[in-house]
Amino acid sequence: MTAESAALRRQDVYAVVVTYRPELPLLEEAIDAVLPQVGRLLVFDNATADPQYTAWLGQAEARGRFEVLRSPANVGLGAAINQAWQRARAGGFRHLLLLDQDSVADPAMVATLHDALARLRRERPVAAVGPAFHDARDGSAAPFVRIGFPLNRKLHGAPGQCIECDFLITSGSLLPLDVLERIGGMDAGLFIDNVDLEWSFRARSRGHALYGVCDAGMCHRIGDxxxxxxxxxxxxxxxxxxxxxxxxxxxxxxxxxxxxxxxxxxxxxxxxxxxxxxxxxxxxxxxxxxxxxxxxxxxxxxxxxxxxxx
Incomplete structure (x- = not known):
């Protein structure tokens, strides 16, 4: 990977971190990890009423580190992502990266996802790719899932593999904007939980595949x-x-x-x-x-x- 090719990949990715009452040190770590990997970053805050966090956002925005969009009311995850999608489109970006406030990307996560997505899309329609991730608290690795009855198939894969799966979690997912145009954005009515599941199912029902990229890594927390x-x-x-x-x-x-x-x-x-x-x-x-x-x-x-x- 040359520095020039890495820069080109970075420039066409617009990232959004959706926040709601975040742990500030963890959010700063998440932003510091992804900022060098993308062309532009939006922090969309869902009406967090915390003076310390509000002051921090203002200082970061004044320094021009990233864009800030403060919602006057909590509109939920789906609506926040949809607004980020519209900003990415207006800015001429080709990909949208979704991140939670507690997700810390590995140093080469975005470039690895970007390369895998481009390669996979040459073979078939692909809606999104996502990284392998582990929980920061106990180190447990989350699998990629193929739905079955009575039990799902849980797949961890190996280095170099891209695993087709039936859904991807929101955080870490890289979506091409042209796919969003065809499939549509997130269901804002769901507000938060299962937003990713519904979009994944909708994408697959319209002939688009989803892949987990084993070489792309991320640290994430699920559950309180x-x-x-x-x-x-x-x-x-x-x-x-x-x-x-x-x-x-x-x-x-x-x-x-x-x-x-x-x-x-x-x-x-x-x-x-x-x-x-x-x-x-x-x-x-x-x-x-x-x-x-x-x-x-x-x-x-x-x-x-x-x-x-x-």
Whole structure:
């Protein structure tokens, strides 16, 4: 890889980091890691009411390190990504890189994704590529997933491999803007959880593949905290009541969509029931968790989307 070719790849990538009440040291690490790898970076803040963070954003913006877009209200992940897409298009960029506020890219992640995407697109339509990632807290490596019944296939791959998968998580995904034009942007009504799942399913239903790129790496956190469970190799991801509401509501909303694989629905319904029992009976705050999940299920059945009421 020559310095000139690396610079050309970097210049056509527009990155967005969507923030909401971030841990500032971790966000700074994430930004420092990706900034040298992309042509432009947008920090889209979803109405974080933290004077220290607001002051930090203002100082960074004044120095011109990156673009800042402060939303007066929390519009959710999907709407934030869609606004970044429009800015990328207006700026003449060809690719959009999505990042969470706690995702730290390896030094060559973007170039590796970019090269793999270009190579794969010469063979077939590809909607997006994403990196292999591990959890910063316990070092556990997340697999790429092929949906099956009753169990999914979880694939880790090896160096040099690109693994076709059925969905990619939002963070770390590199999307060509021409694919977004054909498939459409994120479903803003889902607000946060399963935004990536819905878009992945929609892309695959329209003949586009998704690939995990094993040589591209990223450090990421899933869940508010991890909890070891006897008999399980990896700890369980724990979320608070608000996230549990969206998880339950949005999966129910997806069950009725035509482009969502029936195989996923069949194996997700038992998962919904297990999560309802586990988080409602064994994880504190049990009553708040149970109420939020039941409310989410009810709103999903009613077809209600958007931000959580109240």
């Amino acid at each position: 905290r991890l909890r070891p469970v006897p008999g399980l190799r990896n700890p369980v991801q724990i979320h608070g009541p608000v996230r549990l509401y969206y998880m339950m509501r949005n999966r129910v909303l997806l069950y009725r969509r035509a482009h969502v694989p029936r195989t996923w629905v069949a194996q997700d319904v038992p998962r919904l029931l297990l999560k309802l029992a586990g988080m409602g009976l064994f994880v504190s705050p049990r009553l708040a968790n149970l109420r939020a999940m039941l409310r989410g299920i009810a709103h999903g059945i009613a077809g209600r989307d958007g931000p959580m009421p109240g």
